[in-house]
Amino acid sequence: MQRLAAIDICIVLLYLIGLLIAGYLLGKKQKTDKDYFLGGRKLKWPMVGISMVMSDIGALEIVGIAGLAYTSGLSMANYDWIGCIPAMIVAAFIFIPFYWRSGVFTIPEYLGRRYNQTVRSLVAVFWGLFMIANLGIFLWTSAKTLNILVGWPIYASILATAFVIGFYTFAGGLRAVVFTDTIQYFVLLLGSVIIIILAFIKVGGISGLVSTVEEIGGPSRKEFFHLVLPADTPHPLSWSAVLFGLAFVLSPAYWIGNQAIVQRNLGTPSERDAKKSVLFGSFLKLSIPFLVVVPGLVGFALFPNLAKGDDVYPTMLRELLPPGLAGLVFAGFLAALMSSADSYLNSASTLWTMDIYKQYIKPDASGEHLFKVGKSLTLLFIIMAVLLAPMTNRFPGVFSLFITLLSIIQGPIFALLLLGMLWKRANGQGAVAGLIFGVTTSSTLFWIKNGIFKTEDPALYVAWWSFTTALLTTIIVSLLTRPKPAESLKGLVYTTKA
Amino acid sequence: MKEIIISLLKPFADLCFRCVNFISPDVALFLYIFVLAAIAVWVLTLKQEKPQRSQKPGKFLFVHDLRVWAISILFVQAVIYIIFR
Numbered sequence: 001m002q003r004l005a006a007i008d009i010c011i012v013l014l015y016l017i018g019l020l021i022a023g024y025l026l027g028k029k030q031k032t033d034k035d036y037f038l039g040g041r042k043l044k045w046p047m048v049g050i051s052m053v054m055s056d057i058g059a060l061e062i063v064g065i066a067g068l069a070y071t072s073g074l075s076m077a078n079y080d081w082i083g084c085i086p087a088m089i090v091a092a093f094i095f096i097p098f099y100w101r102s103g104v105f106t107i108p109e110y111l112g113r114r115y116n117q118t119v120r121s122l123v124a125v126f127w128g129l130f131m132i133a134n135l136g137i138f139l140w141t142s143a144k145t146l147n148i149l150v151g152w153p154i155y156a157s158i159l160a161t162a163f164v165i166g167f168y169t170f171a172g173g174l175r176a177v178v179f180t181d182t183i184q185y186f187v188l189l190l191g192s193v194i195i196i197i198l199a200f201i202k203v204g205g206i207s208g209l210v211s212t213v214e215e216i217g218g219p220s221r222k223e224f225f226h227l228v229l230p231a232d233t234p235h236p237l238s239w240s241a242v243l244f245g246l247a248f249v250l251s252p253a254y255w256i257g258n259q260a261i262v263q264r265n266l267g268t269p270s271e272r273d274a275k276k277s278v279l280f281g282s283f284l285k286l287s288i289p290f291l292v293v294v295p296g297l298v299g300f301a302l303f304p305n306l307a308k309g310d311d312v313y314p315t316m317l318r319e320l321l322p323p324g325l326a327g328l329v330f331a332g333f334l335a336a337l338m339s340s341a342d343s344y345l346n347s348a349s350t351l352w353t354m355d356i357y358k359q360y361i362k363p364d365a366s367g368e369h370l371f372k373v374g375k376s377l378t379l380l381f382i383i384m385a386v387l388l389a390p391m392t393n394r395f396p397g398v399f400s401l402f403i404t405l406l407s408i409i410q411g412p413i414f415a416l417l418l419l420g421m422l423w424k425r426a427n428g429q430g431a432v433a434g435l436i437f438g439v440t441t442s443s444t445l446f447w448i449k450n451g452i453f454k455t456e457d458p459a460l461y462v463a464w465w466s467f468t469t470a471l472l473t474t475i476i477v478s479l480l481t482r483p484k485p486a487e488s489l490k491g492l493v494y495t496t497k498a
Numbered sequence: 499m500k501e502i503i504i505s506l507l508k509p510f511a512d513l514c515f516r517c518v519n520f521i522s523p524d525v526a527l528f529l530y531i532f533v534l535a536a537i538a539v540w541v542l543t544l545k546q547e548k549p550q551r552s553q554k555p556g557k558f559l560f561v562h563d564l565r566v567w568a569i570s571i572l573f574v575q576a577v578i579y580i581i582f583r
Contacts, residue, residue, distance in 0.1 A: 240521075286574055
C-alpha cells in the first residue's frame with residue numbers, strides 16, 4: 001500500500017494547523033449567541049453560497065456518491081442536479097427571505113411560532129438526533145477512507161478528525177465554519193480536478209471511458225451514461241423515484257428545512273444577500289457531479305473488480321497519484337469531510353441550545369450564557385459522534401444510510417413547513433398529527449419495504465409517501481380543529497405581512 | 499402484523515408501479531424539463547429583484563436582477579438533461 005511521502009504529510013499538517021489557527025482567531029471576538037450561531041449576521045454571500053455547497057458535499061458524498069456512481073452510473077448526478085437546483089431556486093425567492101425576515105435562529109423556532117411549542121420540540125429533537133447520528137457517519141466514512149489511503153488505524157483517524165473539527169467549530173462557531181468551508185472548497189476543487197485529469201489520461205479520455213465500460217460492463221451497464229432511467233430499473237434512481245421522491249420532496253426538504261444548510265443563510269447581513277448566497281450555491285451545484293460522480297464512472301473503467309463501490313474514491317487516490325500531489329488531494333479530501341461535519345456539529349449545537357435548553361431549562365438566559373452553552377454542547381456532541389461512529393459499519397453503504405435517515409424525517413417536516421408557510425388554516429394540532437403520522441409511515445414503509453417496493457433501496461419513494469401522508473393528515477386534522485387567530489399569523493404565512 | 503400490512507398495501511403499490519412504468523424515459527425527460535421550465539416561468543412572474551440604491555449605487559444592469567441568475571441556471575440545467583438524457 002502506498003503511503004504519503006514526507007512532503008505530502010507536511011502539506012496535510014500545514015493545512016490542519018491552518019484550520020485550527022483560523023478557528024481560534026475567528027472565535028476570539030465572539031461573545032453572544034448571535035455571534036456564535038449566526039456569525040454576527042455579517043457573513044459574505046459568496047462565502048455563504050460556497051459553504052452551503054460544501055456542507056452538502058462532504059467526504060460522505062464524495063465516497064458515497066462516487067461509490068454509487070461506480071455501481072449505478074451517471075444517474076447519481078440527479079442528486080446534485082434536479083435533486084438540488086429547482087429546490088434551491090424556489091428556496092432563494094420564497095423560503096430563505098422569509099426565514100431571514102422573521103429573525104429566527106432555527107427552523108424549529110419558526111415552526112414553534114407558526115404552530116406551537118410541541119411541534120418545535122418534536123422537530124428539534126428529530127433533527128438534533130439526526131445530526132448527531134450523521135456526525136458519527138461522517139467520522140466513520142473519513143476514518144475508513146484514511147485507513148484505505150494511508151493505513152491509519154480507524155479509531156485513531158476518528159479521534160484525529162474529531163479533534164480538528166471539534167476544535168475550530170468549538171472555538172469559532174458559524175463564522176469559522178463558513179470561513180474554513182470556503183478554503184476547503186478551493187482545496188477540494190484543486191484536488192478533484194487533479195484526480196479527474198489523471199484518471200482520464202489513464203483511461204484514454206471520454207471515448208476510452210465509454211468503450212471500456214461497454215467492454216467490461218456488458219448489458220448490466222447499458223444505463224451507465226444516462227440520467228433518466230426507466231421506472232423498472234433495478235437501480236434506486238428510476239425517473240419516478242427521482243422526480244417524486246427527490247425533486248418534489250427530499251430536495252426541497254433539504255434546502256428549505258435542513259438547519260445545517262439554512263443556518264448560514266440567516267447569517268447574511270441583508271435579505272438580498274441571503275437570496276444571492278442560495279443562487280450562487282445553485283450555480284456551483286451545476287459543477288459538483290463533475291467532481292464527485294465522474295470519478296466513480298472513471299473508477300469503474302479503471303478498477304472494475306472492487307468489493308464495494310465505496311472503495312472506488314480511496315482506491316483512485318491511492319493508485320493514481322504520484323508523490324507530491326497526494327498530499328494536496330488528500331488535503332482536499334480532508335477538506336470535504338470536515339466541511340459537512342463542522343456544519344452539522346454547529347447546527348446540532350444551535351438546535352439543542354435554542355430549541356431545547358432555552359425553551360425548557362433556562363428561558364431567561366442571556367446571549368452570553370447561551371454562547372457558553374452552545375460551546376459546551378459542541379464539545380459534548382463531538383464526543384458522542386466519536387462513540388457512535390463504529391455503528392456505521394453495520395450498514396452496507398454510507399450514502400444509502402444517510403438517505404435512509406434523511407427520508408424518515410424530511411418528508412413530514414417539509415409537509416409542515418410547506419403548509420405552515422403557504423396555508424393560513426394549518427394549525428398546531430394538525431401539525432403534530434401530521435408529523436407523528438408521517439414519521440410512522442416512513443418507519444413502517446422501511447419495515448415492510450421488501451414486500452411492496454420493486455427496488456431494494458426505496459428511500460426516495462418512502463420520502464414521497466411520508467410527505468403525502470403528513471400533508472393530508474395535517475390538512476384533515478387542521479380542518480377538523482379550531483384555526484389559529486389571524487393576528488398570531490402575521491409575518492409567518494407567505495400571504496400575510498409582518 | 500407485517501404480512502397484514504403488506505397484503506393491504508400491495509395492490510395499491512402494484513397499481514402505482516404499473517402507472518409509472520407506463521411512462522417511458524423520453525416522456526419522463528419531458529416532465530423533468532417541464533418542471534425546470536415551470537419554475538423559470540414562475541421566477542419571471544416575480545417582481546424585479548433589483549438592488550437597493552444604498553447597496554449598489556449607479557446604473558442598474560439587467561444582470562443585477564436576481565431573476566436573471568435563476569433563469570440562466572435553470573437553462574443550463576435543462577441543456578444538461580437534454581444532452582445526457
